[in-house]
Amino acid sequence: xxxxxxxxxxxxxxxxxxxxxxSLAVEQGESVALLxxxxxxxxxxxxxxxxxxxxxxxxxxxxxxxxxxxxxxxxNMGYVFQSYALFPHLSVARNIAFGLEERGVxxxxxxxxxxxxxxxxxxxxxxxxxxxxxxxxxQQRVALARALVIQPSVLLLDESLSNLDAKLRDAMRHEIxxxxxxxxxxxxxxxxxxxxxxxxxxxxxxMHRGRIAQIGSAEDIYERPATRFVAEFVGRANVLPIQRDAxxxxxxxxxxxxxxxxxxxxxxxxxxxxxIVPASEPTGxxxxxxxxxxxxxxxVGDHVEVLVEGAGGQLTVEMPSGMAxxxxxxxxxxxxxxxxxxxxxxxxx
Amino acid sequence: MxxxxxxxxxxxALVYALILAPIVVVVMLAFSADNFIxxxxxxxxxxxxxxxxxxxxxxxxxxxxxxxxxxxxLLSLAIGVPAxxxxxxxxxxxxxxxxxxxxxxxxxxxLITGLALLLxxxxxxxxxxLPGLVLGHMTVTVPxxxxxxxxxxxxxxxxxxxxxxxxxxxxxxxxxxxxxxxATPGLIACACLSFLLSFDETVISLFIAGPRASTLPVEMVxxxxxxxxxxxxxxxxxxxxxxxxxxxxxxxxxxxxxAVGK
Numbered sequence: 001x002x003x004x005x006x007x008x009x010x011x012x013x014x015x016x017x018x019x020x021x022x023s024l025a026v027e028q029g030e031s032v033a034l035l036x037x038x039x040x041x042x043x044x045x046x047x048x049x050x051x052x053x054x055x056x057x058x059x060x061x062x063x064x065x066x067x068x069x070x071x072x073x074x075x076n077m078g079y080v081f082q083s084y085a086l087f088p089h090l091s092v093a094r095n096i097a098f099g100l101e102e103r104g105v106x107x108x109x110x111x112x113x114x115x116x117x118x119x120x121x122x123x124x125x126x127x128x129x130x131x132x133x134x135x136x137x138x139q140q141r142v143a144l145a146r147a148l149v150i151q152p153s154v155l156l157l158d159e160s161l162s163n164l165d166a167k168l169r170d171a172m173r174h175e176i177x178x179x180x181x182x183x184x185x186x187x188x189x190x191x192x193x194x195x196x197x198x199x200x201x202x203x204x205x206x207m208h209r210g211r212i213a214q215i216g217s218a219e220d221i222y223e224r225p226a227t228r229f230v231a232e233f234v235g236r237a238n239v240l241p242i243q244r245d246a247x248x249x250x251x252x253x254x255x256x257x258x259x260x261x262x263x264x265x266x267x268x269x270x271x272x273x274x275x276i277v278p279a280s281e282p283t284g285x286x287x288x289x290x291x292x293x294x295x296x297x298x299x300v301g302d303h304v305e306v307l308v309e310g311a312g313g314q315l316t317v318e319m320p321s322g323m324a325x326x327x328x329x330x331x332x333x334x335x336x337x338x339x340x341x342x343x344x345x346x347x348x349x
Numbered sequence: 350m351x352x353x354x355x356x357x358x359x360x361x362a363l364v365y366a367l368i369l370a371p372i373v374v375v376v377m378l379a380f381s382a383d384n385f386i387x388x389x390x391x392x393x394x395x396x397x398x399x400x401x402x403x404x405x406x407x408x409x410x411x412x413x414x415x416x417x418x419x420x421x422x423l424l425s426l427a428i429g430v431p432a433x434x435x436x437x438x439x440x441x442x443x444x445x446x447x448x449x450x451x452x453x454x455x456x457x458x459x460l461i462t463g464l465a466l467l468l469x470x471x472x473x474x475x476x477x478x479l480p481g482l483v484l485g486h487m488t489v490t491v492p493x494x495x496x497x498x499x500x501x502x503x504x505x506x507x508x509x510x511x512x513x514x515x516x517x518x519x520x521x522x523x524x525x526x527x528x529x530x531x532a533t534p535g536l537i538a539c540a541c542l543s544f545l546l547s548f549d550e551t552v553i554s555l556f557i558a559g560p561r562a563s564t565l566p567v568e569m570v571x572x573x574x575x576x577x578x579x580x581x582x583x584x585x586x587x588x589x590x591x592x593x594x595x596x597x598x599x600x601x602x603x604x605x606x607x608a609v610g611k
Contacts, residue, residue: 147516
């Protein structure tokens with residue numbers, strides 16, 4: 001049995017279902033991301049785990065004992081809120097001490113552990129400040145220290161980085177990841193930012209419409225998406241409608257492609273896995289190929305996006321910058337390894 | 350300043366002048382040296398303030414009003430704050446209906462409340478008693494406190510209470526350590542306004558006050574029915590000053606609480 005197990009969790013609000021059926025097993029010390037667009041039920045799941053929302057159905061167990069009915073204040077979960085939710089009427093030190101005071105820890109012990117927690121998040125010397133006197137990043141660290149100091153069974157991070165600017169977010173990502181690793185604390189992280197999920201977690205659960213669409217390592221999710229939604233949500237993909245040509249083979253833009261011919265399906269290929277070669281170059285072994293005309297190429301800093309148009313659609317190829325960009329309007333061939341092709345059925349509207 | 354701005358400012362000044370003008374008249378009359386109300390006064394003196402200091406019935410009524418307002422405030426907070434907590438935080442059937450029920454007295458003309466209380470209190474021998482007047486005033490202040498505190502509690506920052514719960518605070522501890530401290534500015538404002546509402550309450554008091562127990566507003570109404578001297582103007586100035594002091598103190602306290610709180 002895993003350290004933390006969610007099984008068949010469901011939460012309804014009237015007629016709408018926020019979380020439909022979520023089951024998840026997390027090992028001790030593991031870091032798992034719940035990744036998905038807003039409204040997919042990820043925050044609701046996290047709140048049910050913390051005891052802030054009562055599920056309509058399903059169970060949660062922690063370290064072998066069931067916690068489904070346990071009130072929030074008895075669950076020992078460290079929750080870092082998106083808004084940080086620091087206590088505005090208390091100093092930084094008192095904010096961090098709050099959970100220890102509620103546990104009846106002695107004064108000397110509290111002082112010692114608050115000091116350690118502040119050192120851990122590199123905020124030593126800020127003890128007497130009020131939350132409103134701190135920057136966003138500092139408030140975030142106080143919230144983290146406050147959640148960690150109680151030595152929680154599980155650390156729950158709810159979009160904790162989304163209110164920070166891009167640069168700070170990068171730094172905090174690595175900082176939180178290394179704290180999480182060094183303490184070996186089991187962590188569940190909710191985010192809509194795939195980079196956050198990919199860089200901060202051992203495993204990722206992609207959520208869609210109140211269910212887990214796929215769970216796996218970052219590589220699994222990215223390279224082997226299990227559903228059309230996962231393929232579209234994580235990373236970028238060219239979505240090319242598959243037709244059948246006169247011989248009944250699968251075709252895109254009227255050109256045969258080496259994939260299983262399925263009715264009502266689309267071909268997915270990542271833009272970075274495609275290359276542009278001269279139209280005259282023959283197709284290599286194990287490669288798929290489409291020819292088209294270069295519509296535009298756009299320099300985006302670390303790569304160049306080339307938009308290629310064929311009969312009946314467009315696709316994007318990402319080329320490393322520094323390579324000679326193909327001339328606009330020129331005929332080119334787009335090639336990719338066959339193994340990079342993925343076919344997903346079109347969803348019923 | 351643009352032309353439109355000047356016109357609007359002028360308009361605002363005019364409205365304020367109209368609102369404040371009667372107060373100026375009252376203040377001038379309070380320092381009148383005349384025997385009866387004459388505007389503008391033919392001379393100025395402090396004689397009406399001296400008269401006031403030796404007017405037994407008015408001073409008795411003032412003292413009664415202060416005592417009633419204090420008791421009303423304490424009881425209204427004692428009942429209203431827990432009710433507001435339950436309405437703002439609790440999850441139970443009939444919550445919406447209860448909210449509506451508690452607010453209903455605010456919509457009812459106090460004239461009707463006063464008449465109903467008179468009919469209801471008479472057989473109970475509560476008219477013209479301190480408990481009767483306190484209960485009467487509480488029909489106004491309790492709904493008011495519930496209303497104000499429900500709003501104040503609903504406006505607390507997101508997730509602060511949830512954060513306290515995840516840190517191990519039981520629901521009661523959350524209220525004590527987080528909810529109430531953060532609602533302190535609202536509590537202070539609420540207490541002061543309750544006091545003023547009760548102190549100022551005239552219509553209900555007119556119905557249930559009697560010669561044995563008469564509040565200040567009632568006594569003032571009776572006084573001006575029979576006399577036309579500037580004594581009431583002097584009393585009004587005293588009340589204006591007292592109210593201003595209360596407002597300043599509240600502003601100060603709430604300001605301090607805000608500074609500490611947010």
